[in-house]
Amino acid sequence: xxxxxxxxxGDLGEFGVVARIAGRLPQGGTVLLGPGDDAALVSAPxxxxxxxxxxxxxxxxxxxxxxxxxxxxxxxxxxNLSDVVAMGADPTGIVVGLGLPADxxxxxxxxxxxxxRDECDLVGASVVGGDITRCDLVVIGVTxxxxxxxxxxxxxxxxxxxxxxxxAGRLGYAAAGLALLAAGRTEPAELVDAHRRPQPPYxxxxxxxxxxxxSMLDVSDGLFQDLGHVAKAGKTGIVLDPEAFTVPASMEExxxxxxxxxxxxxxxxxxxxxxxATFPDGVRLSPAWTVVGRVVDGKGVQVKGRSLEHGGWDxxxx
Amino acid sequence: xxxxxxxxxGDLGEFGVVARIAGRLPQGGTVLLGPGDDAALVSAPxxxxxxxxxxxxxxxxxxxxxxxxxxxxxxxxxxNLSDVVAMGADPTGIVVGLGLPADxxxxxxxxxxxxxRDECDLVGASVVGGDITRCDLVVIGVTxxxxxxxxxxxxxxxxxxxxxxxxAGRLGYAAAGLALLAAGRTEPAELVDAHRRPQPPYxxxxxxxxxxxxSMLDVSDGLFQDLGHVAKAGKTGIVLDPEAFTVPASMEExxxxxxxxxxxxxxxxxxxxxxxATFPDGVRLSPAWTVVGRVVDGKGVQVKGRSLEHGGWDxxxx
Numbered sequence: 001x002x003x004x005x006x007x008x009x010g011d012l013g014e015f016g017v018v019a020r021i022a023g024r025l026p027q028g029g030t031v032l033l034g035p036g037d038d039a040a041l042v043s044a045p046x047x048x049x050x051x052x053x054x055x056x057x058x059x060x061x062x063x064x065x066x067x068x069x070x071x072x073x074x075x076x077x078x079x080n081l082s083d084v085v086a087m088g089a090d091p092t093g094i095v096v097g098l099g100l101p102a103d104x105x106x107x108x109x110x111x112x113x114x115x116x117r118d119e120c121d122l123v124g125a126s127v128v129g130g131d132i133t134r135c136d137l138v139v140i141g142v143t144x145x146x147x148x149x150x151x152x153x154x155x156x157x158x159x160x161x162x163x164x165x166x167x168a169g170r171l172g173y174a175a176a177g178l179a180l181l182a183a184g185r186t187e188p189a190e191l192v193d194a195h196r197r198p199q200p201p202y203x204x205x206x207x208x209x210x211x212x213x214x215s216m217l218d219v220s221d222g223l224f225q226d227l228g229h230v231a232k233a234g235k236t237g238i239v240l241d242p243e244a245f246t247v248p249a250s251m252e253e254x255x256x257x258x259x260x261x262x263x264x265x266x267x268x269x270x271x272x273x274x275x276x277a278t279f280p281d282g283v284r285l286s287p288a289w290t291v292v293g294r295v296v297d298g299k300g301v302q303v304k305g306r307s308l309e310h311g312g313w314d315x316x317x318x
Numbered sequence: 319x320x321x322x323x324x325x326x327x328g329d330l331g332e333f334g335v336v337a338r339i340a341g342r343l344p345q346g347g348t349v350l351l352g353p354g355d356d357a358a359l360v361s362a363p364x365x366x367x368x369x370x371x372x373x374x375x376x377x378x379x380x381x382x383x384x385x386x387x388x389x390x391x392x393x394x395x396x397x398n399l400s401d402v403v404a405m406g407a408d409p410t411g412i413v414v415g416l417g418l419p420a421d422x423x424x425x426x427x428x429x430x431x432x433x434x435r436d437e438c439d440l441v442g443a444s445v446v447g448g449d450i451t452r453c454d455l456v457v458i459g460v461t462x463x464x465x466x467x468x469x470x471x472x473x474x475x476x477x478x479x480x481x482x483x484x485x486a487g488r489l490g491y492a493a494a495g496l497a498l499l500a501a502g503r504t505e506p507a508e509l510v511d512a513h514r515r516p517q518p519p520y521x522x523x524x525x526x527x528x529x530x531x532x533s534m535l536d537v538s539d540g541l542f543q544d545l546g547h548v549a550k551a552g553k554t555g556i557v558l559d560p561e562a563f564t565v566p567a568s569m570e571e572x573x574x575x576x577x578x579x580x581x582x583x584x585x586x587x588x589x590x591x592x593x594x595a596t597f598p599d600g601v602r603l604s605p606a607w608t609v610v611g612r613v614v615d616g617k618g619v620q621v622k623g624r625s626l627e628h629g630g631w632d633x634x635x636x
Contacts, residue, residue: 032366037473038404038536039370039464044362048350052357054449055415055459061451086356097373097415097459131372133379141373141415141459146357155355218356 009109010102017132020106024113028126030092030147040128042093042145050146050153052083058138066181069108071196072140073115079220080144081123082200082273086218088154088209089146091202093128094120096142099135116142123202151209154216159234159278163214165293166285168275169201170194171223171245172262175269176254183258188250200273204288208277211285216277222268227276227293227301234278237298240267242306244292267303327427328420335450338424342431346444348410348465358446360411360463368464368471370401376456384499387426389514390458391433397538398462399441400518400591404536406472406527407464409520411446412438414460417453434460441520469527472595476532477552481596483611484603486526487519488512489541489563490580493587494572501576506568518591522606526595529603534595540586545594545611545619552596555616558585560624562610585621 009017018035027034033041042049054076056062062072077094084091096116100109116127125144159165177195186192200218208216215234219226224240231238247255247262255262278295279285327335336353345352351359360367372394374380380390395412402409414434418427434445443462477483495513504510518536526534533552537544542558549556565573565580573580596613597603 033471033473037471038401038534039368039407039462041405041466041471042367042369044365044367047361047363047365049360049362049367049463050357051360051411051413051461051463052447053413053415053459053461055417055451055453055457057417057451057453057457060453083356087359089357093369095369095371095461097371097461099373099375099457129370133373133375135373135375135378135457139373139375139417139453139457139459141371141457141461143369143371143413143415143459143461144357145367145369148359153351153355153359155351216356 007106008102009100009104009106012106014132017109021109021113024110025117025127027128028124031126031128035129040093040095042128044147046148046150048148050084050087050089050148051143052080053141053143054080056140064138067196069111070115073112074119074197076140076142077116077119078198078200079273080142081119081125081202082218084144084146085202085205086216086275087146088151088206088216089148090206091123091125091144091146093126094142094144095128096130096140098130098132099139100132101136101138102134154209154213156215156217156229157233158214159230159236159295160214161236161295161297162281163278163295164281164291165227165238165240165276165278165295166289166291167223168204168288170199170272171219171274172251172265172269174198174271175265176251179258179260180254185257188253190250191254194272198271198273201275201288204275207286208275211279211283213277213279216275219270219272219274219276221270223276224267224301230278231299231301234295237296238293238301239296240293240301240303242303244290325424326420327418327422327424330424332450335427339427339431342428343435343445345446346442349444349446353447358411358413360446362465364466364468366466368402368405368407368466369461370398371459371461372398374458382456385514387429388433391430392437392515394458394460395434395437396516396518397591398460399437399443399520400536402462402464403520403523404534404593405464406469406524406534407466408524409441409443409462409464411444412460412462413446414448414458416448416450417457418450419454419456420452472527472531472534474533474535474547475551477548477554477596477613478532479554479613479615480599481532481613482599482609483545483556483558483594483596483613484607484609485541485592485594486522486606487592488517488590489537489592490569490583490587492516492589493583494569497576497578498572503575506571508568509572512590516589516591519593519606522593525604526593529597529601531595531597534593537588537590537592537594539588541594542585542619548596549617549619552613555614556611556619557614558611558619558621560621562608
């Protein structure tokens with residue numbers, strides 16, 4: 001007993017928890033009806049709605065001893081918002097299904113809620129609704145919606161031989177951070193923080209769509225593996241130039257500390273939610289994009305001069 | 319070893335599981351882009367989209383020894399589609415986040431998938447996307463979308479003194495079924511099946527909106543408790559007439575077997591996903607609706623001549 005009163009979600013009960021969460025969630029201009037009814041109502045001016053969902057399980061996608069509630073909320077929202085922008089759309093809202101142990105504290109829940117709120121705020125979206133239930137471990141299901149604003153969706157197919165392959169956002173940071181945490185380290189902080197809270201390049205998704213990207217995806221399972229989907233869907237090959245990737249100083253340091261190859265993190269690491277896209281040759285890209293390869297006749301993804309140890313992440317086999 | 323080859327999701331791997339599921343899911347007319355990309359694209363002709371989500375946890379919302387995979391899929395879809403129609407909207411699509419133990423069999427997964435598909439098919443919706451991950455217990459997050467077709471959403475607020483209170487669909491069946499299963503019984507089958515697979519009165523939601531319902535909700539936590547939300551939101555009272563509820567013969571039998579009060583199931587049982595709505599007095603309702611009470615000046619929900627033992631379901635306290 002330390003004199004501080006700790007309130008748990010079990011103390012509040014379901015309706016108390018829902019009221020507490022809803023009270024922390026401002027509703028933006030896209031929301032016509034927010035939390036509190038059977039369903040929410042979100043504007044879809046395009047007449048079509050982009051929808052994507054992800055399920056995050058404690059111990060598999062995050063650990064409460066490695067990440068704060070706030071970080072987990074930011075990350076869970078980010079990975080779904082990133083899928084929306086990867087179609088070329090602007091996110092409008094998310095709904096969250098939450099499984100919580102009865103002993104989760106209201107402080108932790110507030111942090112989690114604020115994380116969802118702040119990540120959505122980066123893109124002008126709102127948390128418009130959700131569901132909460134008891135579960136022995138923390139389970140978070142996020143579904144994000146988006147609006148294309150009249151643009152065509154940018155799918156995984158459509159890459160053509162001759163296109164350039166470009167990436168926006170970070171690659172390998174989160175994978176390096178996870179390797180550091182697993183080795184009991186918390187430095188370099190830039191990498192560990194990148195695992196806890198990705199920084200997807202949100203604006204680059206709609207930008208790429210407007211620039212005529214022929215294909216695009218969110219890099220969630222590793223660039224090498226994810227570009228494999230682009231190659232397969234486009235019935236083309238892709239050749240990556242390993243010289244095109246910049247290894248930041250923090251990653252060089254982490255690689256030295258752990259005896260690892262930084263290019264392996266960059267090419268195989270997920271969780272940074274970079275965007276990878278193909279563009280017709282000659283398109284003038286903003287500085288947010290780095291050209292890292294080319295679409296070619298052929299099959300699969302090659303990295304000039306390298307053979308990768310493993311390609312990426314499989315949730316049932318890894 | 320019985321000579322039959324059992325394939326698990328662990329054998330298939332994540333991408334094999336996704337391909338297997340997607341292959342069983344036809345895409346209807348509302349779907350502009352189905353599973354297989356970062357996100358799906360669904361038509362939203364109204365320019366607004368209804369969205370709702372629910373999280374179902376094994377052992378809490380279903381048991382694999384009490385319900386088949388098919389039943390669980392039907393139920394998980396039903397409870398979300400029901401929330402959509404409770405706003406007066408027509409469901410268009412669902413996305414499903416699935417946590418599965420590695421030893422779940424592909425047969426079970428096929429059944430689950432078919433359950434989602436068949437329930438969606440009842441309302442012209444499709445399973446448009448999802449996410450799959452490993453989890454020690456089965457976790458199902460469903461998000462459903464819907465289109466209002468130009469109608470105003472029917473919320474929980476709006477009930478006025480003088481309105482009639484009407485219900486469509488079953489009440490108490492699933493609660494009686496659950497009580498039977500918990501007592502080790504599997505008969506009467508009508509009630510046990512009702513727990514396994516609800517039969518929401520889907521068509522009644524948009525119908526009620528078109529008839530000018532002043533408020534509506536999906537009965538998921540028990541009629542008494544859920545009408546409490548309507549009374550609170552409308553700043554009114556509600557009086558229910560216990561004589562208005564028909565107790566089916568199977569429920570009389572179950573009540574006799576278990577020494578229970580059938581009206582308690584009817585008024586406090588969730589999971590049938592009936593619709594409860596208020597209508598201006600004099601509205602001509604279809605036979606799917608039964609008038610069971612009236613909106614009055616005052617506060618809270620009263621049942622003429624009764625005091626209820628408990629009001630409904632709280633996911634953290636029950």
